[in-house]
Amino acid sequence: MGWPERATGNAMATARVEQPARSPGAERATPGALAQDGALAQDGARGWVMVGALFVCSTLVFGLIRSLGAFFVEFVQYFQESAQAISWITSIGVATQQLCSPLGTALCNAYDAQRVVMAGGFLASLGLILASQARSLPHLYLTMGLTSGLGWSLVFTPMVATVMAHFTRRRTLALGVGFTGVGVSSFVFAPLFQYMLDNFGWRGSLLILGGLSLNIVPCGALIRPTRKKAPPRPKAGGKADNGGGGGGGASAFRSLLRRVYRYLELSLLAHGPFLTYTLAITFFNAGYFVPYVHLVAHGRQAGYSEYRAAFVMSATGAADIVGRVAAGWLTDLGRARLVHMLTGWTGLTGVFIVLMPLASVAGSYGLLLGFGLGYGFCAGALTSLVFAGVPEIVGMGRMVGALGLLSMLESVGGLLGPPLSGYLRDRTGSYITSLVAAGCCFLLGSLILTTLPHYFSWTGPPPPRPPDGDGQEERQDAGAGLLGSPASGSTNGTASKDSDHSQTCLA
Amino acid sequence: MLHSGVKLCARLLLLSLSWGGTHSTGGPGSTLPPVVSGPPLSSDVRSVVFKGESQVEEVQVVRPLTLALECTWTGSQDRPHNISGFWRKDGSELADSRRPVLLENQQYNLRRAFSITDEEGLGNYSCVFDNQAEVDFILAAPRVGEVRDKPIVSYVGDSVVLQCKMEDTKPQPNSWTWYRANGTDKELLDPEPDSPRYQIHNQEGKTKLTVRNLTEADSGAYYCGAVYDISVTLSRVDLRVITFLEPLKPFLVIVGEVLVLVSLILLYERTKAHGPQPDNTLSDDQAHKLTPDDAGGEVTDSSTRQRKV
Numbered sequence: 001m002g003w004p005e006r007a008t009g010n011a012m013a014t015a016r017v018e019q020p021a022r023s024p025g026a027e028r029a030t031p032g033a034l035a036q037d038g039a040l041a042q043d044g045a046r047g048w049v050m051v052g053a054l055f056v057c058s059t060l061v062f063g064l065i066r067s068l069g070a071f072f073v074e075f076v077q078y079f080q081e082s083a084q085a086i087s088w089i090t091s092i093g094v095a096t097q098q099l100c101s102p103l104g105t106a107l108c109n110a111y112d113a114q115r116v117v118m119a120g121g122f123l124a125s126l127g128l129i130l131a132s133q134a135r136s137l138p139h140l141y142l143t144m145g146l147t148s149g150l151g152w153s154l155v156f157t158p159m160v161a162t163v164m165a166h167f168t169r170r171r172t173l174a175l176g177v178g179f180t181g182v183g184v185s186s187f188v189f190a191p192l193f194q195y196m197l198d199n200f201g202w203r204g205s206l207l208i209l210g211g212l213s214l215n216i217v218p219c220g221a222l223i224r225p226t227r228k229k230a231p232p233r234p235k236a237g238g239k240a241d242n243g244g245g246g247g248g249g250a251s252a253f254r255s256l257l258r259r260v261y262r263y264l265e266l267s268l269l270a271h272g273p274f275l276t277y278t279l280a281i282t283f284f285n286a287g288y289f290v291p292y293v294h295l296v297a298h299g300r301q302a303g304y305s306e307y308r309a310a311f312v313m314s315a316t317g318a319a320d321i322v323g324r325v326a327a328g329w330l331t332d333l334g335r336a337r338l339v340h341m342l343t344g345w346t347g348l349t350g351v352f353i354v355l356m357p358l359a360s361v362a363g364s365y366g367l368l369l370g371f372g373l374g375y376g377f378c379a380g381a382l383t384s385l386v387f388a389g390v391p392e393i394v395g396m397g398r399m400v401g402a403l404g405l406l407s408m409l410e411s412v413g414g415l416l417g418p419p420l421s422g423y424l425r426d427r428t429g430s431y432i433t434s435l436v437a438a439g440c441c442f443l444l445g446s447l448i449l450t451t452l453p454h455y456f457s458w459t460g461p462p463p464p465r466p467p468d469g470d471g472q473e474e475r476q477d478a479g480a481g482l483l484g485s486p487a488s489g490s491t492n493g494t495a496s497k498d499s500d501h502s503q504t505c506l507a
Numbered sequence: 508m509l510h511s512g513v514k515l516c517a518r519l520l521l522l523s524l525s526w527g528g529t530h531s532t533g534g535p536g537s538t539l540p541p542v543v544s545g546p547p548l549s550s551d552v553r554s555v556v557f558k559g560e561s562q563v564e565e566v567q568v569v570r571p572l573t574l575a576l577e578c579t580w581t582g583s584q585d586r587p588h589n590i591s592g593f594w595r596k597d598g599s600e601l602a603d604s605r606r607p608v609l610l611e612n613q614q615y616n617l618r619r620a621f622s623i624t625d626e627e628g629l630g631n632y633s634c635v636f637d638n639q640a641e642v643d644f645i646l647a648a649p650r651v652g653e654v655r656d657k658p659i660v661s662y663v664g665d666s667v668v669l670q671c672k673m674e675d676t677k678p679q680p681n682s683w684t685w686y687r688a689n690g691t692d693k694e695l696l697d698p699e700p701d702s703p704r705y706q707i708h709n710q711e712g713k714t715k716l717t718v719r720n721l722t723e724a725d726s727g728a729y730y731c732g733a734v735y736d737i738s739v740t741l742s743r744v745d746l747r748v749i750t751f752l753e754p755l756k757p758f759l760v761i762v763g764e765v766l767v768l769v770s771l772i773l774l775y776e777r778t779k780a781h782g783p784q785p786d787n788t789l790s791d792d793q794a795h796k797l798t799p800d801d802a803g804g805e806v807t808d809s810s811t812r813q814r815k816v
Contacts, residue, residue, distance in 0.1 A: 208757050
């Protein structure tokens with residue numbers, strides 16, 4: 001199963017540096033928020049180190065998940081179980097990774113991103129090491145599925161959030177480069193896993209994979225620890241004092257709930273633009289994997305040889321890698337708003353997906369290959385943009401929690417999409433319907449994107465204000481917790497320009 | 508006396524003819540069917556029409572039968588009226604099989620019936636026309652198609668399942684047997700029903716050998732035999748048993764590398780932190796006021812910047 005890119009689908013990037021300058025009044029009221037927007041966004045060498053760390057992490061999380069299919073045959077033979085029972089292993093792993101994403105970001109808000117990612121890497125590795133000792137299938141569900149999945153959820157979204165926090169100008173490019181790890185690793189892992197399975201069997205291979213996953217820990221260690229060691233105390237302002245005179249336990253519980261609510265950024269669930277964005281991304285997710293799953297089979301059904309059909313997939317994968325970097329670079333040129341570019345890429349993806357089966361029906365292999373390349377490029381392009389767009393919608397202060405919530409909510413699309421398309425295929429007997437439906441999911445999502453507020457404005461929406469009342473300053477802490485230790489990266493020419501900009505607002 | 512003897516012979520001859528169709532009177536693997544007892548052999552015909560020089564035809568034989576093989580050749584450029592044709596088995600010409608072949612309807616025709624009763628009867632039969640053209644009939648019992656060419660790797664103390672599956676498209680065997688390679692011999696594996704180590708589970712078309720409590724001595728070649736009336740076809744499965752030390756070595760190398768990296772990184776961070784700038788951890792009050800003073804401040808000033816309110 002290749003669910004990975006689903007999670008990479010979220011975020012709109014390029015919080016424009018001009019925005020804080022445009023509405024200084026609103027921002028000045030909450031100086032901390034401004035600092036978050038400007039302080040760390042330095043596009044410096046430190047940021048690129050984080051991009052490297054993101055590259056390694058996406059390799060070891062999603063590249064690994066993608067290549068776990070190599071173990072499938074071995075598990076079926078050893079445990080003598082059905083294919084479906086074995087598929088549950090990766091399903092549980094991916095589902096846990098996505099559903100626990102908010103947990104990952106909440107912990108990020110509460111504690112150090114460094115600690116969270118290091119713990120996540122350790123957990124993921126532990127799950128794989130324990131899995132190598134499995135004697136029964138439920139053991140594998142618990143270790144490879146739950147434990148590793150939990151570890152992966154603690155790694156991925158905090159890592160993405162960290163990279164995004166380090167960049168302003170080149171955020172999308174940084175994300176794009178970081179995410180290429182997924183594509184590159186699938187080329188490397190396929191032969192590597194096969195080699196390991198041939199020499200060590202599945203037990204030894206899982207053990208070695210656990211060791212490889214441990215490399216996430218140094219990546220996490222690269223994250224600058226923030227100046228915050230403990231979750232912030234509730235500010236004086238009556239919030240914590242509500243009912244404080246009465247049972248101390250009740251208010252402590254309430255304040256705990258309040259903190260949980262804040263760390264999970266649950267207030268976003270009432271945030272219109274965020275929900276719209278999430279809905280669109282969910283649709284993208286639903287359609288995203290269908291071509292990967294069905295294209296080869298469709299090619300075979302249309303009469304192409306196994307080799308030719310697989311070649312289309314490989315070409316698509318290569319185009320995907322190129323698309324990520326290219327789209328990241330293109331977006332950061334700043335010619336158009338990120339939302340517009342995202343709509344463009346997703347619309348094109350939908351068009352290409354719809355065209356692909358039509359090309360093979362028309363009998364032209366060249367056309368199929370061309371559309372496949374187009375699909376790969378656009379699909380990779382949109383993954384760079386989706387995460388990077390989040391700050392524009394929810395603001396940097398709530399970005400971290402937003403990423404987690406987004407990952408979790410969009411997973412619904414990813415869980416439902418492929419089975420639905422499989423159902424369509426079973427009903428109609430051909431893959432054309434399922435591929436066309438996937439393309440329509442993309443087109444529908446693009447349309448939903450256009451309903452975002454201020455969509456048709458050239459310069460984008462005003463920066464969002466944090467909701468009034470509860471925990472304003474804590475939220476800034478929460479965001480700042482991740483973005484903390486400002487200026488720890490080195491500053492180069494462009495970076496100083498950026499910080500100049502933001503600092504003039506702060507001055 | 509002689510008259511009744513002749514009559515008896517004739518009657519026997521008639522009976523033998525009616526039992527199993529035509530028989531070859533010579534050549535290996537053919538015997539006259541028993542006159543009084545034994546089931547009749549089923550019969551089958553394989554005929555091939557070809558032009559050109561050679562062709563190969565695979566014939567699956569499952570039980571003893573009488574097989575008539577027929578070759579029809581369209582001839583070469585010049586078609587002499589009379590050529591010689593003969594039959595070969597496994598490369599050697601069958602005695603008294605050489606006979607003249609006449610051109611009929613622009614074709615040459617060779618037909619012979621073979622009685623395949625046991626494993627000896629299987630092999631490579633060829634009809635040869637004039638040393639110019641031939642058809643090879645490969646008679647064999649069905650073999651397991653998908654053979655795993657790489658050994659199955661397992662661990663000491665673990666259990667492993669070796670299995671063989673005959674494709675649905677091929678005739679299913681009557682039963683399965685398992686052998687273990689012992690030097691150049693194959694020894695039969697015949698475990699008692701409740702033996703702790705070996706267990707054989709046969710299903711229609713599929714067989715599984717479960718070996719428990721593996722030791723390194725269990726490594727080697729195992730053969731599953733598909734049992735047909737005519738013969739047993741073997742398929743090889745290799746087993747390799749290793750100890751946990753083998754994957755442990757690369758694992759420890761990787762863990763060592765991770766530990767080195769982490770220590771280096773944390774050490775670097777600590778020297779940077781304890782170097783020019785004081786500890787970065789602040790109380791919450793001061794953490795709010797993240798208002799940097801200087802534009803493009805250097806690294807060393809970060810915490811001082813935070814301190815200045």
